[in-house]
Amino acid sequence: MKKKFFLAMLLMIAMILSACGGGGGSGSSGQTADGKIVIKYINGFTGGDGDFMKKITDGFNESQDKYVVEESQEKDHYTKFKTGNYDLVVIHTDLLDTYRQDKMIQDISGVMETAGLSPEDFHPVGKDYVSFDDGVFAVPLDIHPMTMFFNKKLSPEAPATYDDLKTLSATLQQEDPNMFATGIPSAGLGEWFIMTMASQNGINLVEGNHMNFSQEKLADALMTYNDMIFKDKISPPGLGLDGEFQAFMKQVDEGNSSMQTATALTGPWYYGAVKETYGDDLGIASVPQLGTQPGVYGAGHTLALPASVQDDEKKAGIAEFLKYMYTPENLLNWADSGQAPTHLATMELVEQEAEKYPLSAQNIKQFESFKGAPKLYQYREQVRYVVENIYPKVVGEEGMTKEALMAELESATDQAKQVAETAPQ
Amino acid sequence: MRISRTWSITLFLPFLICFILFLVLPLLYGLYISMHSWSVFGGNGGFVGLDNYTAILTPGNIYSNAFYLGLKNTLIFVAISVIPLVIISLGLALLVDSIPDKLKVYFRTIFFISYAVSVTAVSAIFKWLFTGNGGYVNNVLNTMGFSSINWLNEQPYAWVAILIATIWWTIGFNMILFINALDEVDQTMYEAASLDGANWWKKFSYITFPSIKGVFVFLTIVSVIASFNLYGQTLLITAGGPTQSTQSLIMIIQQMVFTQNNLGVGSAMAIVMGLIMVIIVATQYFYSFRNE
Numbered sequence: 001m002k003k004k005f006f007l008a009m010l011l012m013i014a015m016i017l018s019a020c021g022g023g024g025g026s027g028s029s030g031q032t033a034d035g036k037i038v039i040k041y042i043n044g045f046t047g048g049d050g051d052f053m054k055k056i057t058d059g060f061n062e063s064q065d066k067y068v069v070e071e072s073q074e075k076d077h078y079t080k081f082k083t084g085n086y087d088l089v090v091i092h093t094d095l096l097d098t099y100r101q102d103k104m105i106q107d108i109s110g111v112m113e114t115a116g117l118s119p120e121d122f123h124p125v126g127k128d129y130v131s132f133d134d135g136v137f138a139v140p141l142d143i144h145p146m147t148m149f150f151n152k153k154l155s156p157e158a159p160a161t162y163d164d165l166k167t168l169s170a171t172l173q174q175e176d177p178n179m180f181a182t183g184i185p186s187a188g189l190g191e192w193f194i195m196t197m198a199s200q201n202g203i204n205l206v207e208g209n210h211m212n213f214s215q216e217k218l219a220d221a222l223m224t225y226n227d228m229i230f231k232d233k234i235s236p237p238g239l240g241l242d243g244e245f246q247a248f249m250k251q252v253d254e255g256n257s258s259m260q261t262a263t264a265l266t267g268p269w270y271y272g273a274v275k276e277t278y279g280d281d282l283g284i285a286s287v288p289q290l291g292t293q294p295g296v297y298g299a300g301h302t303l304a305l306p307a308s309v310q311d312d313e314k315k316a317g318i319a320e321f322l323k324y325m326y327t328p329e330n331l332l333n334w335a336d337s338g339q340a341p342t343h344l345a346t347m348e349l350v351e352q353e354a355e356k357y358p359l360s361a362q363n364i365k366q367f368e369s370f371k372g373a374p375k376l377y378q379y380r381e382q383v384r385y386v387v388e389n390i391y392p393k394v395v396g397e398e399g400m401t402k403e404a405l406m407a408e409l410e411s412a413t414d415q416a417k418q419v420a421e422t423a424p425q
Numbered sequence: 426m427r428i429s430r431t432w433s434i435t436l437f438l439p440f441l442i443c444f445i446l447f448l449v450l451p452l453l454y455g456l457y458i459s460m461h462s463w464s465v466f467g468g469n470g471g472f473v474g475l476d477n478y479t480a481i482l483t484p485g486n487i488y489s490n491a492f493y494l495g496l497k498n499t500l501i502f503v504a505i506s507v508i509p510l511v512i513i514s515l516g517l518a519l520l521v522d523s524i525p526d527k528l529k530v531y532f533r534t535i536f537f538i539s540y541a542v543s544v545t546a547v548s549a550i551f552k553w554l555f556t557g558n559g560g561y562v563n564n565v566l567n568t569m570g571f572s573s574i575n576w577l578n579e580q581p582y583a584w585v586a587i588l589i590a591t592i593w594w595t596i597g598f599n600m601i602l603f604i605n606a607l608d609e610v611d612q613t614m615y616e617a618a619s620l621d622g623a624n625w626w627k628k629f630s631y632i633t634f635p636s637i638k639g640v641f642v643f644l645t646i647v648s649v650i651a652s653f654n655l656y657g658q659t660l661l662i663t664a665g666g667p668t669q670s671t672q673s674l675i676m677i678i679q680q681m682v683f684t685q686n687n688l689g690v691g692s693a694m695a696i697v698m699g700l701i702m703v704i705i706v707a708t709q710y711f712y713s714f715r716n717e
Contacts, residue, residue: 013432077682082465102686103467186578188668238557238575239665250559257567381685392668396578418487422685 025206043090043301044077048103048272050336059333060324067317085310088318091138093129093300094373094380100137101377101424105304107135115317117326125367126342130302132375138302139322142339144268145298146192146365147359150246150283154179154262158285162224162234165288168262169234176260178252184202184225184235185243190391191383192297197221200291206374210420211382213390213409219402222394224290230398235261238396245270249277267298271338271359284362286369292311294369300342327409335360339368382416384415459692465682470689477693488681488690492667495677495694496701502673503652503705506588511641513595518603519633530658533604537597539633544594551590552577555662578667587658587671594658595651599644605632607639642713646706653702674698 030038045053057071063390068090074080077287081089091099099105112118119127119136126140150158154172159165159181169181184193198205201221205211207231236259239247248264264274265287274282287296303322309315324330331346336356340363341347345362354361373379391407394400428436459477462470482493521532539547554561555576563573576582614632634641638656656675657667665672674694682691 082686102464104467141584174649187664234556238558238578239574240578241666243558246556249556257563257573277451378685383681388665388669388672392666396667402522419685422687 003045028082032068034109036064036066037313037317039067039069039314039321040067040072040086041088041090041321042072042074042077042081042084042086045073045090046075047269049269049334049337049339052333052339055333056325056330057321060321060329063324064320067320069321081306085308086306088316088321089304089306090141090301091226091304093143093302096129096138096302096304097132097375098378099304100132103307103424104386106307106309108138108241108303108305109136111305111315111319112139114316114327115322117322121326121344123342123344123347123367125370126300126302129300129372129375139326140342141301141303142334142341143298143300143363143367143370143372144339145296145363145370146189146196146265146287147268147363147366148263148285149270149274149278149285150263150285151248151278152281152283155181155283158283158288159263161249162228162287162288162290165228165234165251165263165290165401166232176252177218178236178257178259178271179237180247181234182258182263182265183239183244183247183259184229184230184395185239185241185245186226186392186395187240187388188242189244189266190387193225193265194222194383194386194391195297195371195373196287196295197224197291199295199297199369200289200293202291202293202295206252208420208422209376211374211376211379211386211413211416213237213386213412213416215355215409216402216406219405219409221291222391222405223400223402225395226397227398228290229395230377237398245273248274266339268338268359268363273358284359286362286366296366296369296375297371298366299372301339305314332357340364342367376420378419381419385412435456449530455692456696458688459696463688463692464686465688466686473689475561477670477689478697480690481694481697483537485501488694491677491681492674492694492697495674496698498672499653499655499674499698501584502587502655502671503649506585506591506652507645507648510595510652513592514644515600515603515641517596517600518607519629521600521604529690533601536600539593540595540597542594544657545661547590547594548658551586551658552662555586562605568711577663580667580670583663584670587655587662590658590662591652591655592616599648602640602644603637610636613669638713642710645713646709649703649705649709653698 010405020041030040041057043053047360054071057069061068072080072086077090078095080086089105091105094209096105117139119131122130122140123143125143128135130138130140147183148150148158155168165181169221172181195205195260198218198221201217203221205213205215205218231236236247239259244261244264245266247259247261248266250258250260252260264270289295304355305315305318309318326343326346328346329342331341331343333348334341335346335350338359340360341350348358350360351362376382386409390412393408394405458476460472462472462473468515477488480486480488483489484493517536521536522531524532554565557563557573557575557578560576562576566571574582576586610633618632650685654675655673656679659671659673660676663671665676676696678691678694681687681694685691
């Protein structure tokens with residue numbers, strides 16, 4: 001009896017322990033049953049663009065008898081990447097320096113060379129992001145700047161300046177007081193609105209290894225958004241998270257108190273949704289100039305090689321995949337999703353067929369005035385206080401004063417300095 | 426029926442093993458990590474003693490600012506949510522208990538079904554309901570002649586929206602436990618009380634509540650713990666806003682670990698949060714049963 005009991009216990013413990021372990025699927029040295037080398041590729045393309053990336057990976061897999069790309073599209077792919085085991089990862093341009101300094105990714109130039117790629121094959125906005133003193137840490141994929149969608153029925157021409165927006169709003173409000181030229185959201189794209197305004201006013205926010213927000217010029221520039229809402233009535237007040245997009249998609253009907261806007265300054269990932277709603281009435285243009293000079297902020301995607309990938313066979317497979325992906329005819333799939341590739345040869349094709357790839361072609365035009373996130377350790381954490389605390393006050397508080405704003409900007413700079421100091425030595 | 430010692434151990438052991446594997450060991454490991462400089466990706470960077478605790482508890486640095494902000498927001502939610510979560514579920518249980526048996530099953534199901542919905546779906550529904558610009562609730566208010574409320578971008582409305590979402594989502598669980606407790610109350614006591622001329626309130630105060638007090642205390646404690654773990658609703662409905670006022674402690678810990686890559690500080694925050702919960706729950710327990 002005792003023997004049986006202990007055997008049963010052992011079996012139970014073994015089952016529990018086996019249930020706890022594993023779960024990683026095919027690891028970094030994984031192979032399929034038919035002997036193909038598995039490349040585990042993770043990205044965050046869970047929106048409409050995911051299908052277009054899938055077309056690229058499916059196309060590669062069909063063309064291959066040696067390698068297979070297992071693509072995971074995850075909402076929070078960074079968490080999965082940090083706790084999992086992957087061979088290729090999509091990283092946003094603003095995070096590259098952090099991932100490099102934390103040694104989560106490695107120099108990819110050898111793999112690029114095998115794939116027949118060089119940083120010179122990319123537009124400077126893409127190339128500069130991935131190039132560091134100690135190597136090339138990713139392959140540029142796209143730049144997604146802030147974009148303007150406009151409703152041609154309400155605004156036949158794209159407004160290009162602050163005054164254009166003011167005039168448009170006044171005209172629309174004569175028809176209906178719930179209609180506005182554009183929408184300033186209180187959260188979601190806050191960072192993009194702040195940085196676009198800084199860029200359009202020629203403000204350099206980087207000081208050494210941290211962001212310096214305590215600048216009178218920045219306070220003045222940010223107050224423009226307060227004026228747009230409370231003084232010039234260009235945007236309705238109180239638009240919440242992603243309010244710029246929500247207000248653009250609303251329809252003002254009789255008896256309906258919804259606020260509708262004629263334009264949306266937003267991210268290109270909404271392209272599918274706005275295209276479906278507006279069809280031929282959808283206009284796409286560069287963001288208007290709200291400051292003293294042209295400028296636009298945004299982000300970009302890059303493909304990085306995790307530090308854990310050391311196997312030469314695996315690296316050869318990744319190179320093969322990159323070679324396939326960066327063949328212009330294949331990368332055009334990415335332009336089809338609305339994203340603007342920074343690969344020069346693909347850009348050329350997009351520009352030639354601008355009518356087929358309207359958003360991508362329009363955003364390529366914005367590359368010249370594009371100014372993305374600076375290369376700083378934990379940049380997202382450095383801007384968190386400004387984005388989550390200060391920006392909502394700027395766009396939410398009528399009567400916000402520059403003095404109050406300056407005091408907050410000083411706190412933000414102090415926090416950014418402390419975050420910068422956490423960088424690995 | 427007597428169960429042999431061998432069988433009782435056999436039945437108990439899986440729970441003991443799981444308890445050790447999934448609670449005791451992670452807790453000890455978390456305690457160990459909290460005393461080290463530890464990155465999610467890079468691993469152990471060396472022993473730092475109580476430095477992580479000092480950093481989060483000494484005011485004036487990024488870690489303590491984040492910790493105290495998250496703790497304050499979480500305590501606000503605990504304070505505003507526990508009483509409605511317990512009282513409303515008790516009220517619903519009393520209502521359901523008083524209806525004919527044939528109908529009980531339908532109402533139990535109706536109130537409990539929301540508990541089976543995922544937090545993602547619940548948040549999507551309530552975000553749509555409470556959206557300031559043309560949301561359902563504001564449209565109803567407008568129809569009734571009231572002006573719109575900026576539910577998700579202004580306090581205290583943001584807390585109200587999260588509270589309503591949480592109550593709708595979780596009330597079914599508490600209600601079912603109360604209904605089960607009410608079923609156990611000895612009906613002859615009500616008959617005796619009726620003969621003595623006791624009204625509804627007296628029956629509740631002297632018979633019902635004392636009989637279900639154990640469940641009441643249990644649910645109060647469970648609600649405190651659940652409210653401390655506020656995460657999904659604030660992340661998905663308000664994204665921690667307006668101006669970081671609904672950023673819960675769990676959200677802060679998640680940011681610390683997965684965004685700032687600082688598992689050491691994140692673990693120290695989690696340990697301190699656990700200690701605070703233990704103190705609150707122990708105090709509650711002590712005061713609830715001090716007269717017995």
